């Protein structure tokens with residue numbers, strides 16, 4: 381059996397009085413891609429943002445349950461949130477590079493960690509950009525603004541920026557929904573490459589994307605997980621009626 | 633005639649209104665432009681008269697240190713050296729901006745990043761109040777509190793660049809702060825989220841992303857503050873000592889372009905050299921505020937291009 385990197389048991393989340401998540405049990409295996417699908421507003425982003433504690437930024441959020449990263453409860457009082465976010469990186473739906481040069485974007489996380497050695501930064505920038513499959517496109521203009529790139533290129537720079545920090549887990553919230561089909565395919569192929577080194581958790585509305593690249597799929601509906609299984613099994617013969625209806629486009 | 637034809641031949645009410653509106657706004661604009669052009673050409677002709685009619689050398693105007701237009705020197709040339717006032721003006725401007733900027737940035741960070749509630753409810757009204765206080769009040773407080781304080785601590789008369797700097801610092805602080813607040817709140821939320829998600833602490837996020845992204849806006853605020861400090865007359869005049877001498881230190885009486893203008897303009901006869909020399913100072917002020925304006929535009933353009 382594969383090693384479980386993140387486990388969550390009976391996770392509830394309240395925005396004020398509204399219970400957005402009603403008891404989520406999920407476990408994510410090392411070096412697998414897990415897709416999270418489900419209709420809009422069912423709580424996928426909310427759940428994803430629990431895993432790197434980005435919900436801490438929103439006032440009036442209450443979280444109960446047990447979420448463990450490698451056996452350690454990440455909501456324990458002694459958790460170092462800064463360290464957690466280095467272990468659990470995040471790629472957002474909209475490409476959000478800083479208004480700095482491509483190079484400064486990629487090495488940002490390392491500089492935060494106090495790395496000053498130029499050679500080390502250069503090396504990290506190159507490996508990360510290569511891993512994010514964008515090195516060839518930007519290697520001659522590393523010191524130009526990242527904002528001058530296309531949306532797809534920006535998103536890959538954002539992925540490189542996360543990779544440079546060498547996280548164990550990468551969370552992705554609809555990373556290709558703002559991109560054209562070719563850019564999306566490039567990123568999907570890149571994720572398949574990255575799978576051997578990272579545990580990837582991916583929210584997507586694109587069923588084709590989920591079935592093509594993910595090992596496991598979790599189907600969310602109104603704040604709960606209806607079905608969680610191997611992607612092939614789920615897409616070929618879903619156990620639950622609701623999953624089947626959703627996959628066949630009957631609602632959502 | 634059928635009604636449609638009639639309607640077509642006559643201008644509709646809306647069209648008439650439109651024409652009238654355009655005419656009114658055009659008139660207003662023309663008047664404004666006329667006034668601006670008139671002011672510029674008036675100040676320019678008067679200010680340049682010193683150099684063309686009274687044959688004062690431009691370089692000696694900018695570099696000589698004796699300001700007594702009524703008196704001629706050994707060679708019979710009028711003594712209009714404006715350097716003391718130029719140094720005084722730039723001195724108080726830069727010093728007050730240098731002192732005000734860290735306070736303004738600190739206050740703005742508090743108001744946008746650390747405690748927006750307190751910022752909105754307490755600090756914002758305080759700042760708006762500070763902007764609204766007339767400059768004579770600042771000058772008066774400077775005269776009755778700051779000047780004696782400096783006199784007691786450092787000795788001397790208490791008048792001088794230090795007192796001027798202090799008064800201007802308080803005066804420009806609200807301007808710079810509120811423009812810095814605008815610049816910081818204009819930084820998109822997703823920059824902050826991206827930085828935090830990469831393992832940045834709150835302070836790292838503020839210093840490395842928010843301040844950096846807001847830099848053009850903050851600089852614009854600082855230049856605005858400097859323009860205000862450079863042009864402020866009354867409050868400075870009350871505390872700087874008004875001695876047209878090259879300042880030797882921060883607590884010796886000095887003067888600025890504006891303070892010499894306000895104290896001297898009533899005592900000269902139009903068309904005389906003394907009067908023309910003051911107009912030259914006014915021209916210098918005008919050109920400097922133009923320069924500040926261009927600087928602000930340039931910073932804005934540079935900020936946009938990124």
Ligand SMILES: Nc1ncnc2c1ncn2[C@@H]1O[C@H](COP(=O)(O)OP(=O)(O)OP(=O)(O)O)[C@@H](O)[C@H]1O
Nearest residue numbers: 395398400418419420421422423424425426427438
């Ligand atoms: N900051 C918030 N405050 C209050 N309610 C929120 C907040 N964020 C999300 N919600 C609510 O929580 C529920 C889940 O939202 P969430 O963004 O997780 O959905 P999602 O599955 O990611 O949807 P989508 O596919 O559209 O991105 C929704 O009903 C939403 O209205």
Ligand SMILES: [Mg+2]
Nearest residue numbers: 424425426553
């Ligand atoms: Mg979402």
